[in-house]
Amino acid sequence: MTKIKRITPLDFRGEYMSEMSTDFAVLKTPIQIHNIAQTSGFIKVPTPLHRPEFNFIVHITKGTAVQQVDANQIALKENEILFVRQGNVTALNAVSPDAAGYIILFEDQILNQILSKQELIKLFSVNMVINLPQETSVWLNALFELLNVELYQTSPNLGICYSLFQAALQKVFSSTTELNTTMNRGAEITFHFKELVYKHYQEQKSVLFYATALSVSENYLHRSIKQTIGESPKEWINKVSILQSQLLLQDLTKSISEIAFELNYGDPSYFGRLFKKITGVTPSEYRTSITQDLSE
Numbered sequence: 300m301t302k303i304k305r306i307t308p309l310d311f312r313g314e315y316m317s318e319m320s321t322d323f324a325v326l327k328t329p330i331q332i333h334n335i336a337q338t339s340g341f342i343k344v345p346t347p348l349h350r351p352e353f354n355f356i357v358h359i360t361k362g363t364a365v366q367q368v369d370a371n372q373i374a375l376k377e378n379e380i381l382f383v384r385q386g387n388v389t390a391l392n393a394v395s396p397d398a399a400g401y402i403i404l405f406e407d408q409i410l411n412q413i414l415s416k417q418e419l420i421k422l423f424s425v426n427m428v429i430n431l432p433q434e435t436s437v438w439l440n441a442l443f444e445l446l447n448v449e450l451y452q453t454s455p456n457l458g459i460c461y462s463l464f465q466a467a468l469q470k471v472f473s474s475t476t477e478l479n480t481t482m483n484r485g486a487e488i489t490f491h492f493k494e495l496v497y498k499h500y501q502e503q504k505s506v507l508f509y510a511t512a513l514s515v516s517e518n519y520l521h522r523s524i525k526q527t528i529g530e531s532p533k534e535w536i537n538k539v540s541i542l543q544s545q546l547l548l549q550d551l552t553k554s555i556s557e558i559a560f561e562l563n564y565g566d567p568s569y570f571g572r573l574f575k576k577i578t579g580v581t582p583s584e585y586r587t588s589i590t591q592d593l594s595e
Contacts, residue, residue: 345393357375504533509536
C-alpha cells in the first residue's frame with residue numbers, strides 16, 4: 300500500500316522555499332519558528348497540499364493570510380491565531396505583502412511535556428482559529444520574538460525555548476473563553492476518534508473499528524461526533540480519506556483506479572462520486588489542475 304509522504308520542516312523549506320537565502324539558518328530542533336515578514340516572500344504561494352508531520356501555529360499581527368486545512372479555507376487577519384494538528388492536509392494559499400507575525404512548528408513530544416492531557420485535547424478541539432484580545436496578541440508577539448532569538452542562537456537552550464512556548468500556550472488559554480470551558484466526554488471521544496482516523500483511514504473505513512478501539516458503542520460514537528463536529532463518523536472517515544487522496548493523486552504515475560483500491564474503495568466509480576461530493580471536482584479534474592500548476 301502506498302504511504303502518503305509526510306512533510307518535515309526541512310522538507311517544507313526544500314520544496315516550497317527553494318529561493319530562501321542561505322543566510323537563514325536551518326533549524327533541526329523539535330520546535331522551530333519563522334518570522335512571517337522575513338520569510339513569506341520566499342514561499343511559492345499557493346503551496347501544494349501536503350501532510351506535515353508536525354503541529355503548527357500561525358499568529359498574524361498584521362496583514363492577512365489564507366491557509367487551507369483539510370476542506371476548510373481559513374482566512375486569517377490581525378490578532379488571530381491558527382492551530383493545525385499534524386495529520387491534517389494543508390496548504391498556504393495566500394499571504395498579503397504586509398503580513399507579519401510568526402509561524403511556530405512543533406512536534407508532539409513538546410506538547411506531551413508542557414501540556415496536560417485535558418489541555419492538549421482542548422487546544423485541538425476548539426475552533427482552529429482564535430481571535431485574540433489586542434493586548435494578548437501584543438504579549439504573544441513579544442514572547443515569540445524572544446523565542447526566535449533563542450532558537451537562532453548557535454546552541455539554543457531548549458529548556459528556555461520550551462518554557463517560552465509553554466508560557467505562550469498558557470497565555471492563550473487564560474485569554475480565550477473557548478479554552479476555559481469544561482471538557483465533556485463527547486469532545487474527548489471526538490479528539491481521540493480524529494487521531495485514530497488520521498492513522499488508519501487508508502485501511503479502515505468501518506465505524507465499528509473506531510468504536511471498538513475507543514471502547515464505546517457505535518451509537519455513542521455517532522452521537523458524540525455528530526454533536527461535536529456536525530458530521531457522522533462515516534462522513535468524517537470518508538472526508539479524511541478523500542482529502543488525503545489528493546496527495547496520492549499528485550503521483551501521476553498511478554491511475555485513479557489504483558489509488559481508489561489503495562484507499563480501500565472497491566469501486567473506483569464510488570470513489571470518484573465521493574471525491575466530487577467532498578471536493579467539488581472529479582479526480583480527473585483535480586489532476587488536470589495539478590498539471591496546469593506544474594506547467595506554470
